Amino acid sequence: MDEAIAAAALTSLSSGPMVLGAGSGSFSEACAVNSILSYNSGASNGCDFYTSFPTTPSPPLQNAPLSAHSDAGLEDSDTTHFLFGDPTPRKRKNSGRLMFRCLWKNCGKVLSTSTAIQKHIRAMHLGRCGEQGHNDGEEDFYYTEMDVNVDTLTDGLSSLTPTSPTTTGPPPFLCPGSLGAANSTELPLISPLSLSAPSTLCHVHTDHAYQVRPTLSIGEKRPQILTASPNPKQMTGTRKPRGEAKKCRKVYGMERKEMWCTACRWKKACQRFID
DNA sequence: CATGCCGGGGG
């Protein structure tokens, strides 16, 4: 699975500005690629808008869906909530109207539709001038939606943090380089510096950012949150049903432990009474 | 709870 997405990401990647920019030096042009790959060179590039945002590394979903997926997920009443909404019920339907604001540094443009903001971001910040009609969802990270209401501005920020109790402490994120070893063959070109990226950038957008988002660029490929491993409890090839024979322990007992075979003493598979 | 032992960790 990981390979699949990774592959997809790579694919979409190779079709980008990479083609013209060639492999050398100035990839400042390939901002798109850049932002995709990581945030490393971002600082010098102007892509470092994240830094200006509140550090709110609270993982929206935590480990909720985990149980749902790994364990049959039969009668899960609230899974849907986790998948689609905020863990902490927030007064959603305010009398305000939904607006979308660009999070790019010093931009802050506000538009009323997501498509508009996406277009804006693509054109203005990602440098993708129209080419390649489709959007890969990357823009999602560069804007935020908010309710326009009384205390709009302040709320704009706070809306980023789903009022989660776990909102403090060190960022539980494993940002960039966490996409495992899958397809690491293509990644090297970004690996060096990308590590220095502030963890804050992991979370930018909110809400839907964590939801339906089939493909995404490599850099953003954060682990599926702590939702993490699709099947965490997958023991290595079904453990042995366990042998029948009595082993040293049972035979000699805890006393006389010195009579056990070494393996048993080391809590390894018994070598004396094999199955 | 008791067993068996994998996966690690330290020397």
Next chain:
DNA sequence: CCCCCGGCATG
């Protein structure tokens, strides 16, 4: 390697 142990699946 040698020696141990945490933790977990399984009786």
